[in-house]
Amino acid sequence: MVLQNLKNFIKKKGGWIPFDSFMFECLYGNDDSYYMRKKDSLAGLPFGSSGDYVTSASLGHWMAKAYANSYARIISETRNIDKEVFTIREYGPGNGELAAKILIELFDQDILPKKYEMLEISQSFIEFQKTKITDILKQYNESLYLRANKILKWKLVEVDSEEFATNTDIEPINGLVIANEIIDSFPVKIALWQPNDEILELGIKINDEGDLEFQNRLPDDQLIEKVLHRKNQARQNGHFWTTPRMLDICPHTERWLKILMSKLNYGELILSDYGLERYELDSDHRVESNVTAFFKHTQISKLNECLKNVGGQDLTYLVDFSQLSEFFLDQHDCHFKLKSQAAWLIDSGVLDQFARNQDFLCKSHQMIEEVGNLQKLLSDNEMGQSFLFCHVFKKNSS
Numbered sequence: 031m032v033l034q035n036l037k038n039f040i041k042k043k044g045g046w047i048p049f050d051s052f053m054f055e056c057l058y059g060n061d062d063s064y065y066m067r068k069k070d071s072l073a074g075l076p077f078g079s080s081g082d083y084v085t086s087a088s089l090g091h092w093m094a095k096a097y098a099n100s101y102a103r104i105i106s107e108t109r110n111i112d113k114e115v116f117t118i119r120e121y122g123p124g125n126g127e128l129a130a131k132i133l134i135e136l137f138d139q140d141i142l143p144k145k146y147e148m149l150e151i152s153q154s155f156i157e158f159q160k161t162k163i164t165d166i167l168k169q170y171n172e173s174l175y176l177r178a179n180k181i182l183k184w185k186l187v188e189v190d191s192e193e194f195a196t197n198t199d200i201e202p203i204n205g206l207v208i209a210n211e212i213i214d215s216f217p218v219k220i221a222l223w224q225p226n227d228e229i230l231e232l233g234i235k236i237n238d239e240g241d242l243e244f245q246n247r248l249p250d251d252q253l254i255e256k257v258l259h260r261k262n263q264a265r266q267n268g269h270f271w272t273t274p275r276m277l278d279i280c281p282h283t284e285r286w287l288k289i290l291m292s293k294l295n296y297g298e299l300i301l302s303d304y305g306l307e308r309y310e311l312d313s314d315h316r317v318e319s320n321v322t323a324f325f326k327h328t329q330i331s332k333l334n335e336c337l338k339n340v341g342g343q344d345l346t347y348l349v350d351f352s353q354l355s356e357f358f359l360d361q362h363d364c365h366f367k368l369k370s371q372a373a374w375l376i377d378s379g380v381l382d383q384f385a386r387n388q389d390f391l392c393k394s395h396q397m398i399e400e401v402g403n404l405q406k407l408l409s410d411n412e413m414g415q416s417f418l419f420c421h422v423f424k425k426n427s428s
């Protein structure tokens with residue numbers, strides 16, 4: 031169904047669409063697109079062992095502990111603002127596990143927020159999250175479950191192909207904003223830089239056999255400007271491009287961040303994703319696009335393979351963290367720290383908590399599982415260095 035709609039869309043657009051439009055259609059544009067299709071069971075979800083990939087949110091309680099530590103710090107450092115009005119806002123809450131675990135941590139510290147708001151683009155994900163959170167909280171503590179019912183709020187975010195997800199219809203908050211592995215699912219453009227030829231943009235057409243195929247076209251000035259900006263930066267970093275190379279450029283990130291920040295009066299924003307800074311992304315040896323597909327825990331790195339299994343597999347890319355840094359450097363009312371996941375978790379105090387407070391690991395099998403999760407989150411070979419955290423601190427303007 032997604033494939034047929036996609037082909038109709040390509041025809042309607044004159045026979046060619048840029049890669050970001052293709053990605054949008056696969057993941058969001060149709061009722062049965064990857065992130066929009068109905069899921070009435072765990073098996074229908076992309077996350078988890080029965081899905082296509084596992085995110086850090088599901089690897090034990092460590093991420094929740096670290097986020098809860100940030101929240102606790104915001105509250106303890108805040109004198110002028112009424113602490114009762116603090117909110118946690120989570121973008122794309124996945125299977126809901128992270129929210130449930132954060133609420134458990136905050137309940138234990140007796141600092142539950144006034145509101146925990148989930149911004150979600152899929153109605154069927156919302157239904158799933160409600161069930162999952164209920165299960166986790168009821169099992170933990172009935173009174174937490176009852177309190178959480180009053181705290182948790184969901185908001186459905188509309189997506190469209192032009193603006194993607196603008197999220198303008200939300201209240202400004204004081205508190206903590208979480209966006210774990212969100213930006214890597216934004217539709218991305220792919221540009222082709224060539225040493226002695228014009229810059230091109232990768233797009234999709236339907237070939238004579240009726241299959242999807244890549245075709246390059248001349249891009250608009252905005253994309254050319256972004257490619258040239260990165261080429262100049264690469265040169266300053268000592269990387270001289272000599273062979274053709276592809277660059278993934280997300281046209282939505284900056285606008286999304288702008289709106290997100292305008293809806294945070296005071297507090298912290300924690301953006302985490304798998305990605306790199308440009309000194310690595312744009313180095314001499316990295317010439318391919320970093321767009322890949324994930325299906326049943328297998329990463330499919332060949333770009334051509336991304337055109338198959340339309341709507342049935344996840345499409346994602348390495349987030350350009352220098353784009354985030356450039357954005358936040360331009361903001362006058364905040365500062366930020368960029369760290370690897372391992373550094374962020376350690377700085378958040380999870381190792382101290384592990385050493386100090388092992389009561390939640392009382393059963394030995396649980397202990398083994400939690401230690402394994404922590405190793406995965408911290409290890410260089412797993413997620414420790416491949417995931418980055420951009421931790422933004424917004425000042426109180428009043």
Ligand SMILES: C[S@@+](CC[C@H](N)C(=O)[O-])C[C@H]1O[C@@H](n2cnc3c(N)ncnc32)[C@H](O)[C@@H]1O
Nearest residue numbers: 065085087121122123124149195210211212215
């Ligand atoms: C890779 S999953 C991560 C889910 C979850 N945060 C986790 O870490 O397990 C990306 C999620 O982001 C959602 N998403 C993408 N763009 C979004 C937006 N602008 N606002 C809210 N959610 C968004 C997708 O629907 C998808 O559920």
